[in-house]
Amino acid sequence: MLLDATQTTALQAAAQALARGELLGLPTETVYGLAANADDAAAVARIFATKGRPADHPLIVHVAASPLAPSGACANINPGVLHYAREVPLFAQQLMDAFWPGPLTLILPRRPERAAAAAGGQDSIGLRCPAHPAAQAVLAECLRLEPPIHGLAAPSANRFGRVSPTTAAHVQDEFGAQLLVLDGGACPVGIESTIVDCTRGVPVLLRPGAITRADIERACGQRPLSKEELPALAPRASGTLLAHYAPTAQVRLMEARQLQAALDVLGADARQLAVYARTPLRSASRQVLLRAMPQDAAAAARELFAALRDFDDAGVRLIWVEAPPDSPEWEGVRDRLARAAAAG
Numbered sequence: 324m325l326l327d328a329t330q331t332t333a334l335q336a337a338a339q340a341l342a343r344g345e346l347l348g349l350p351t352e353t354v355y356g357l358a359a360n361a362d363d364a365a366a367v368a369r370i371f372a373t374k375g376r377p378a379d380h381p382l383i384v385h386v387a388a389s390p391l392a393p394s395g396a397c398a399n400i401n402p403g404v405l406h407y408a409r410e411v412p413l414f415a416q417q418l419m420d421a422f423w424p425g426p427l428t429l430i431l432p433r434r435p436e437r438a439a440a441a442a443g444g445q446d447s448i449g450l451r452c453p454a455h456p457a458a459q460a461v462l463a464e465c466l467r468l469e470p471p472i473h474g475l476a477a478p479s480a481n482r483f484g485r486v487s488p489t490t491a492a493h494v495q496d497e498f499g500a501q502l503l504v505l506d507g508g509a510c511p512v513g514i515e516s517t518i519v520d521c522t523r524g525v526p527v528l529l530r531p532g533a534i535t536r537a538d539i540e541r542a543c544g545q546r547p548l549s550k551e552e553l554p555a556l557a558p559r560a561s562g563t564l565l566a567h568y569a570p571t572a573q574v575r576l577m578e579a580r581q582l583q584a585a586l587d588v589l590g591a592d593a594r595q596l597a598v599y600a601r602t603p604l605r606s607a608s609r610q611v612l613l614r615a616m617p618q619d620a621a622a623a624a625r626e627l628f629a630a631l632r633d634f635d636d637a638g639v640r641l642i643w644v645e646a647p648p649d650s651p652e653w654e655g656v657r658d659r660l661a662r663a664a665a666a667g
Contacts (some may be wrong), residue, residue, distance in 0.1 A: 351453040404450055598644075
């Protein structure tokens with residue numbers, strides 16, 4: 324069932340459903356999430372069961388934005404963060420100040436009495452304050468409930484390992500009309516949040532996204548380490564499996580010259596093939612689906628998952644993609660495509 328995110332009654336109905344332990348398709352600026360009360364272990368278990376997601380694969384908890392207090396120790400730390408996290412390093416607070424609300428998830432030490440199921444049993448928890456107005460409106464309604472809901476566990480609203488949804492229709496395609504979905508339009512970022520581990524004394528980038536390594540360093544004065552630079556005691560985090568974000572069709576990454584050479588070899592016999600590239604390419608077969616990838620990294624991220632879903636809908640068996648540039652702003656798109664290709 325679709326609810327109009329611009330209607331107050333819809334937002335209230337969504338919050339009430341969450342209070343009853345139901346799941347909600349929730350729009351965020353990154354992708355649509357499959358949301359539940361993060362402190363309700365039974366509701367969180369429904370997320371894992373509905374997605375087919377392993378219960379030890381942690382979920383990101385979304386918290387409401389709050390006005391900054393003028394002074395005092397920890398005065399400007401988000402109340403939702405204080406509810407779930409037992410410690411907030413200075414550099415983590417600096418990242419919150421710079422990028423929240425926005426597409427950044429921070430892994431923080433978890434209060435042992437909070438959200439163990441959502442955390443996949445770890446002693447850390449991923450927290451994010453989303454920028455989408457509909458997500459913030461639902462979170463605000465949740466705080467008005469009695470008892471209040473302090474945070475929403477919300478992984479991407481798709482079957483585990485598959486392509487993330489960026490429209491309400493995508494969510495319905497995944498789970499059917501019986502799921503309550505708040506329709507907030509197309510997601511403006513289009514790929515999942517950047518994830519930074521803040522549990523080991525320095526920022527460690529676990530998943531790239533719209534917020535880049537350089538953005539992180541500018542905000543907190545520390546260069547984020549890679550997972551390879553600090554592999555010991557790394558927490559598990561959402562969307563970091565080798566194979567993920569995969570359409571039904573097999574994805575293969577190639578350079579533009581390889582793509583054109585392969586199309587030339589296939590000639591007019593090419594079938595059930597889609598090509599997604601920034602470089603203009605040609606095919607002798609009318610049955611090859613050619614689609615231009617945006618030249619701008621942010622625009623490419625915005626449409627990436629929708630494009631992969633469109634190719635699946637067209638019935639292709641192979642998706643050939645021109646490898647994105649090896650530059651910082653493209654890192655999030657490269658990461659998603661590499662994981663999609665690994666699933667094949």
